[in-house]
Amino acid sequence: MEILKCNGVQKVFGKGESQVTALNGIDLSVEKGEFVAIVGASGSGKSTLLHILGSVDKPTSGSVIVDGMDIGTLNATDAAIFRRRKIGLIYQFYNLIPTLTVEKNIVMPLLLDKRKPEKKHYEAIVRTLGIQDKLKALPHQLSGGQQQRVAIARAFIYRPAILLADEPTGNLDQRNSKEIIDLLQLFHRNLKQTILLVTHDEKIALEADRIVTIEDGKIIDDQKRR
Amino acid sequence: MWKDYSKSYIKNNRAASISIMASALIATLFLSLLCSLFFNFGVYEVERIKLEEGDWQGRITGNLNENDLSVICQFANVEKAVINEDLSDEETVIDVYFQNVRTIYQDMPQIITKLELEESAAEYHSLLLSRYFINDPQDETPPLLLPFYAAVFIVVSISLILIIRNSFEISMNARIHQFGIFSSIGATPKQICICLLQEAAILCFFPILFGSVLGIGISYAVIEAVNFFAADVAERHPAVFQYHPVVFLVTFLSASLMVLFSAWIPARKLSKITPLEAIHNLGDFQLKRRKHSRVLSWIFGIEGELAGNALKARKKQLRISTISLLLSFLGFTIMLCFFTLSQISTRYTYFERYQNAWDIMVTVKNTKLTAFDRTNEVKKLSGVQNSTLYQKAEEISQMTADWQSEELMALGGIETIAGDDIVKEGEYYRINSPIIIMDDESFLEYCSQIGASPSLEGTIVLNRIWDNLNSNFRNKQYIPFVKEDRETVSLYTTEQTLIDVPILAYTQETPVLREEYDNYTLVQFMPLSMWENLSKQMNGEETNMYIRILAQDRSNLTELSRIETEVSQVLEQNYNMESENRIQEKRSNDEMIQGSQIILGAFCGLLAVIGIANVFSNTLGFLRQRKREFAQYLSIGFTPANMRKMFFIEAFVIAGRPILITLPLTAAVVMLMISASYLDPMVFWREAPVLPIFIFALVIVGFVSLAYYIGGKQILECDLNEVLKNDTVI
Numbered sequence: 001m002e003i004l005k006c007n008g009v010q011k012v013f014g015k016g017e018s019q020v021t022a023l024n025g026i027d028l029s030v031e032k033g034e035f036v037a038i039v040g041a042s043g044s045g046k047s048t049l050l051h052i053l054g055s056v057d058k059p060t061s062g063s064v065i066v067d068g069m070d071i072g073t074l075n076a077t078d079a080a081i082f083r084r085r086k087i088g089l090i091y092q093f094y095n096l097i098p099t100l101t102v103e104k105n106i107v108m109p110l111l112l113d114k115r116k117p118e119k120k121h122y123e124a125i126v127r128t129l130g131i132q133d134k135l136k137a138l139p140h141q142l143s144g145g146q147q148q149r150v151a152i153a154r155a156f157i158y159r160p161a162i163l164l165a166d167e168p169t170g171n172l173d174q175r176n177s178k179e180i181i182d183l184l185q186l187f188h189r190n191l192k193q194t195i196l197l198v199t200h201d202e203k204i205a206l207e208a209d210r211i212v213t214i215e216d217g218k219i220i221d222d223q224k225r226r
Numbered sequence: 227m228w229k230d231y232s233k234s235y236i237k238n239n240r241a242a243s244i245s246i247m248a249s250a251l252i253a254t255l256f257l258s259l260l261c262s263l264f265f266n267f268g269v270y271e272v273e274r275i276k277l278e279e280g281d282w283q284g285r286i287t288g289n290l291n292e293n294d295l296s297v298i299c300q301f302a303n304v305e306k307a308v309i310n311e312d313l314s315d316e317e318t319v320i321d322v323y324f325q326n327v328r329t330i331y332q333d334m335p336q337i338i339t340k341l342e343l344e345e346s347a348a349e350y351h352s353l354l355l356s357r358y359f360i361n362d363p364q365d366e367t368p369p370l371l372l373p374f375y376a377a378v379f380i381v382v383s384i385s386l387i388l389i390i391r392n393s394f395e396i397s398m399n400a401r402i403h404q405f406g407i408f409s410s411i412g413a414t415p416k417q418i419c420i421c422l423l424q425e426a427a428i429l430c431f432f433p434i435l436f437g438s439v440l441g442i443g444i445s446y447a448v449i450e451a452v453n454f455f456a457a458d459v460a461e462r463h464p465a466v467f468q469y470h471p472v473v474f475l476v477t478f479l480s481a482s483l484m485v486l487f488s489a490w491i492p493a494r495k496l497s498k499i500t501p502l503e504a505i506h507n508l509g510d511f512q513l514k515r516r517k518h519s520r521v522l523s524w525i526f527g528i529e530g531e532l533a534g535n536a537l538k539a540r541k542k543q544l545r546i547s548t549i550s551l552l553l554s555f556l557g558f559t560i561m562l563c564f565f566t567l568s569q570i571s572t573r574y575t576y577f578e579r580y581q582n583a584w585d586i587m588v589t590v591k592n593t594k595l596t597a598f599d600r601t602n603e604v605k606k607l608s609g610v611q612n613s614t615l616y617q618k619a620e621e622i623s624q625m626t627a628d629w630q631s632e633e634l635m636a637l638g639g640i641e642t643i644a645g646d647d648i649v650k651e652g653e654y655y656r657i658n659s660p661i662i663i664m665d666d667e668s669f670l671e672y673c674s675q676i677g678a679s680p681s682l683e684g685t686i687v688l689n690r691i692w693d694n695l696n697s698n699f700r701n702k703q704y705i706p707f708v709k710e711d712r713e714t715v716s717l718y719t720t721e722q723t724l725i726d727v728p729i730l731a732y733t734q735e736t737p738v739l740r741e742e743y744d745n746y747t748l749v750q751f752m753p754l755s756m757w758e759n760l761s762k763q764m765n766g767e768e769t770n771m772y773i774r775i776l777a778q779d780r781s782n783l784t785e786l787s788r789i790e791t792e793v794s795q796v797l798e799q800n801y802n803m804e805s806e807n808r809i810q811e812k813r814s815n816d817e818m819i820q821g822s823q824i825i826l827g828a829f830c831g832l833l834a835v836i837g838i839a840n841v842f843s844n845t846l847g848f849l850r851q852r853k854r855e856f857a858q859y860l861s862i863g864f865t866p867a868n869m870r871k872m873f874f875i876e877a878f879v880i881a882g883r884p885i886l887i888t889l890p891l892t893a894a895v896v897m898l899m900i901s902a903s904y905l906d907p908m909v910f911w912r913e914a915p916v917l918p919i920f921i922f923a924l925v926i927v928g929f930v931s932l933a934y935y936i937g938g939k940q941i942l943e944c945d946l947n948e949v950l951k952n953d954t955v956i
Contacts, residue, residue: 056410056501076498077414083501084412095407097231099238104230109411111230154411 003161003194004030004053009062011048011217022048024217026062030162033192035185037208039199045217046198047166053196054087054164055079067161084109088155088163092170094147096139096154103135106153117157125153129183145176152183156193163187165197169204181207231408232425235401242397243429245843249393251433251440252836253386254481258441259448261477262469264376266449268357270465275354277463282321284334285310285349286341290318294341298322301340303333330355331362390488392546393843394426398492405496406504415497422496426489427482434481441477442469448825455821457814526875529868533875536855543844544880550837551926552884558830558922559892562915565819567899570909572815574700584740584808585780586790588773591802595663595771596758603796604773605667609789611778614668614739617771619757621764623659623748624716624724631706637695644691644746658747659717661685661757661766664737669753676733682756684728687715688736688749700904704734707748715750719763727752727760739774783809834922838929841880845937856941866942873938881930885923 011023022045030036040046051057052064055071064071067086074082083089096105106126107117126132129149139147148168155163165184169177181204187193197208205211206225213221236243286298298307298320305323313319322337324330334348341347352362405418446467453464496504519534526533537544590598595617604613630640640648640655649656664672666682673680690704697703714726727750736743743749752760761767773793779785786807797803845852856869900907 051502054410077416080409080412080414080417082412083410089410095410097404097407099235099404100231101234104234108230108408112408112411112413112417 001032002029003032003034003067004028004196005063005065006049006053007063007065009049009052009059009064011045011052011057012060022217023052023059026214026217026219028212028219028222030194030196032194033188035188035195035197035207035209037197037199037205037211038214039202039205039211040214042200044214046200046214048217049214050164050166050196050198053162054089055083056089084112085158086161088158088160090148090151090155090163090165090168092167094139094144094151094171096147096150098139100138101135102131102137102139102142102150105139105150106135106157108154109158121159122157125156128186129153143176144172145179148172148176148180149183152180152187156187159191161194163193163195165195167198167200169199169201177204232421232428235404236425236429239397245839245846246390246393246397246426246429247433248839249390249843250430250481250485251437252832252839253390253484254434254437254477255441255444256386256832257481257484258438258477259445260441261473261480262442262445263448265470265473266445266465266468269468271357272354274463275351275357279351279353280321281323281354282310283324283327283351283355284322284330284337285351286320286322286334286337286343286347287313287317287349288341288343288347290320290341295320297340298337301333301337303329304337327355327358328360330360331364386484390485391491392543392840394422394489395492395543398422398496402496402499402504406499406501409501409504418497419490419493422493423486423489426485426493430482430485434478434485438474438477438481442474451821451825455817522875522879526871529871530875532859533872533879536872537876537879540844544840547837547840547844547880548883550833550840551881551930552887554830554833554837555884555922555926556888556891557833558827559888559919560895561823561826561830562918563892563896563910564899565823566913566915567896567903567905567910569819570905570913571903574905580740580808583738584774585777585786586773586775586793586808587740587806588775588793588797589804589806590771590773590797591804592769593771593801594761594767595665595754596761598771598801600796600800601665604793607775607789607792607796609778609785610775611780612671612738612776614737614774615665615771616668616739616774617663618741618768619661619663619764620766620768621659621661622718623657623750624718625655625657625708625748626653627655629708629712631689631709633705634691634707637693637705640691640746643694647746656718658744659715660744660747660749662737662739662741662749662751663754663757663767664751666753666755668737669751672737672751673730675737676731676735678731678733681730682753684730684756685715685750685752686731686733687729688734688743688751689732690734692745694745698904706732706734708732715748717760717764720765721763725760725763727756738776781809783807786810830922834926838926838933841930842933842936845933846940852937853941869942870938873934877927877930877934881927884926 006026006028009023009026009028010021013020013022024045026049038046038049048057052059053066055066055074059072062072066082069082069086071079071082097108100108104111107122110117123132126135129152131146131149131153134142134146134150139150142150148171152168155165163184168184169180172180184195184197185207188195195208197204199205208225210222210224212219295307295309298304303324303326305325307320307322310319310321322334324333330350334350335345338345338348350362352365355361405413408418409415449465449467456462457464519531519538522530522534524530595615598615601615604615607613625640627639634640634643637643640657641650647658669682670680672686676686678686687708689706689708689710691707692699693703693705710732712729714728716724716726719725737751775789775793777786777789786809790805790807793805794803856864859869859872896910897907900910
């Protein structure tokens, strides 16, 4: 079942002489439960693509269908609700709210919907991520690896249709990087979670089912590994 | 979001919250103070006008009777109509009061029509009505005092909104990144906006309440201060502090709206930026264009350039401090210089000029000198060296062109000197001729003073005119007005016929009176007995008469007060009078100036507080961004000494700019005022308010330095590694 479809997605920044085409006609289809790695050199457009897929940015032209919804047509409010319920985003620099406890950071997408977390689901996530004893801490009291686990927990709390991870290990050491990738693998296997992972690290990309290579805003290679 | 996010944000960011609360408190205090003062001013004005001119709203004059009175009362909007016994003489005067005074300009013409009277029979208390914001729709120049104050009130309110808004903007700019994260995990723009408005409402509720109450307290103190300083001002009735719950409600609601609006502007802006923009924003200040701080760079080197660029990048955030500090210092300096100049001028033109002309001045109201019957008692007062009873009359004399003095003709004649102040009728000029009618005894003394034969059968002509071509108003030089070859002067009677009055003498010396004579007029001094004969044909007498007293002991306030009391005892029973005491008036004048200086100085002080508070909120509110900025400098080899130098330069620029702008501006304004008032610059310089200006500047410099010291200390104490790698420092 197709969960994501991009048709001729183009993204242009700037105007006139300073105009830069970050994405130039991206066509991409992702099946439900796939683990896709998007690789490319710095400035190739892979993060721009991820931001468009996560509806934090809009394409200049083309369409992006996620779970049957054309997210390019959503207004700011609908896009926010869509992100909240359908997308899990993980960044390189964690992006946790510094003044909220770990627990509040994790459940924030639910609180925005005035909902309470399902106890079993919540406990399973924090246990799996190994942060059950850090729930009352503030982000700055955690190590980088722990902060990224909190970010992953937050991304999973709403059971998103797609999990988008933008260089999630870029700020971590080797041991923590491996742990984070193992965790993503675990969620992918056990929950059949669709994951799109942006990385420039080929070793990490090899953990995915499929590797999409981007160069100068175009997909130049798309290989299924499994 | 309030419960989940804002509460913990406020708890963890006390400095930012305090900055917002302080802004709300200061702004509400100002607003409340203004509302209360505006309300009291309005009430006082109405009371004053009612006391001085009566509380009537409309007035009808004509041949009216009781029947007409009942006709007026039958009008639905008429509350009451009463016959004004004091003013009713040959014609009856009826004062009309309305239930809804707003329709007075529609109702009165209807009443007049009903009474079959001319339109001119209706009179409106336009001054009183204007204080209720009711103006005659036909009047093209209605009194605009209250609308003017209302406009000032609105402008000040907008400035206050800007102050609070700036504070919110500082707080919100520091959180763009956080709201970007929120947005990326699904917070809608509306949720973010509501969250910020909730925060604003909760943070500012108590400051608004407290500010409102404090504003009322300060306005009470201001009114009491004004009463204290103006206690000796003649004819002034003291203001009684008043307040109304509606004023409080208006203040509170306006302040609340002001806060919500101030929060809404940046909140809306924040909710509109895309999550990607917000996430990428770490709040670092960027220069929009490449700029060089040439002067700072030249004086202080690379630290000067970096400090200059940092200030330029935060130009918008520092706008309130820049404007407030500049206005407060400029206002304070110019105010002090203005008062100093004004004091010098008043001393020269009033106190020193008339030092020997009077000790006690009595104004006997609504009394003609011809009808005054206490002259002997006044003349016999103990401790009095000399007293003169006089009255002024505005008359017109006729002058032929050939009567002009040769000196005046040499300058081009009366028309060159007086311009439009004289009227030419064919061969003749109509010259304003103020007549000073003196009691006979004083007039005879004046005759002796100028060396004329004592006589009560004529007038003495003050034969002088200001040579405005060769002298300024401060050092007037006079030339003879007319040739001293005529024995009579022709005065116009009420019927515009001419009457010749014998001239006893021409003189350029005035009697010892506290009088300023109008320019280009042919002033005459006339004995009372002479005027008694003329007054049947002339009616230019002013309504009041005066008594000028010189005491034997002229330097003793107690003695002057005693004489003043004695005069009152003689006159008060039969006359409505007011008296002034030279020494007391000098003291009152000094106190009034001192009071005005305190009130205006306090206002400048409050402006400075706003500016300094803004400097504090900028130095403490942007700690995270500045930590990052300075960590970057440290990482490339800047030493703490370099950093301290940068802080010093920034503080120097913020505190120094208002001083550097003010001093030349003040010098220019003062020079302009000095040349306009023809004062000797050295006289001003000897009394220039250098010390208070220096102290005010020192206070500004001191507080700005303190803000930078506290902020700088926190920045220099941070861990370089943590700041450079961590974005969770807020």
